[in-house]
Amino acid sequence: MAWPFFALAKKAWMQPLTYKKGDISIEIGPGPKGVATIYDKEILLYIASLMVSKVEAGKAIGQEFSFSANDLFSVTGVNKSARSYTRLSEALERLQGTQIKTNIEAGGEGEEGFFSWLQEAKLQYSKGEGGVKRLKAVKIRLCDWLYRAIMVDRQVLEYASTYFQLGPVERRLYEVARSLCVDGQTTIPLEDLRLQMGYQGSSRQFKFALTKTIKEDPIPGFRFEIEDQGLGTVTAAGRTVREYLVKIIPESTVKRLSS
Incomplete structure (x- = not known):
């Protein structure tokens, strides 16, 4: 929450973002679809909530997650229209394409060079009658930096619904x-x-x-x-x-x- 990692925009933001104050340095570079926005961050918040639930249940947690788009939409209050599925695909592409460089450590470790929020992002489909594609699951892999921030630092604050x-x-x-x-x-x-x-x-x-x-x-x-x-x-x-x-x-x- 503390630092500006996301563009405050509803549409694609194609310009780099920087923040430098005191000992903190953040550089954000756009991917082909632009910089990840504050709306794209909903996906990361949802994943963080899944991680917290697993921790509380005593389950093992890796960096790979699979969930349905409907579950995500239900939590974030997004309607389940065709446009919402298109936006989800675009958001995943921005989260994977955005390049982040920061001296903020996560889990006691720093990162030299750039990294992306998601190391991998896939939309898994099945085909119904007439070859119509139906989205079965969203599969992602968190970047090392964010995974350490959540699992090791354990400084994730709660959000109001x-x-x-x-x-x-x-x-x-x-x-x-x-x-x-x-x-x-x-x-x-x-x-x-x-x-x-x-x-x-x-x-x-x-x-x-x-x-x-x-x-x-x-x-x-x-x-x-x-x-x-x-x-x-x-x-x-x-x-x-x-x-x-x-x-x-x-x-x-x-x-x-x-x-």
Whole structure:
């Protein structure tokens, strides 16, 4: 949740994404279908929920998983239309094609060079009458880095069930709030929040979007306040920019994503 690994877009995002702050460095490169989006991440969240369920049941867990598209759609609230199956195929291609390079360690180990979220992704079909294809199962293999992050670090936070009803910016805002407020409310500079969310627009656009979100209040378990810190420093362009802080206040216990 803490770091911006996914494009905040509904459509294909073809530009590279970067995040560098302090000791953290993240580079995301697009595959043929673009960078994996915050909506594509639903598949990884579903797999994580399967892994947690197996751990709690005392079952052995590898990096390979097989599940039905209908089960995935039921958890994420996606309708079972032909378009949904096409989007699933595109999402798997982006998750496998996206190239990630980061110095963030997982399971006490780092990765040199680039890796993808999925080492393998397949849609297994059967043929019915007239040669019509029917999707039987989705088969994937998680990358080593993500597998270690879930199985070794065991720092996967719980998601509210209403997360899947949020838009891309609201989803990311929820994730950052959830990761920052483990020990209670916190305050973060507006620009730092924009960078940590991976918001690609300007600071002005982000403040407008955040103000609108605060007014609508759609984020489960949290409320937000923007505090005006008065006039800031003069920029190289000769403009004086106001400084803002964002207070993130937890309101309730977040329910766990059920698989």
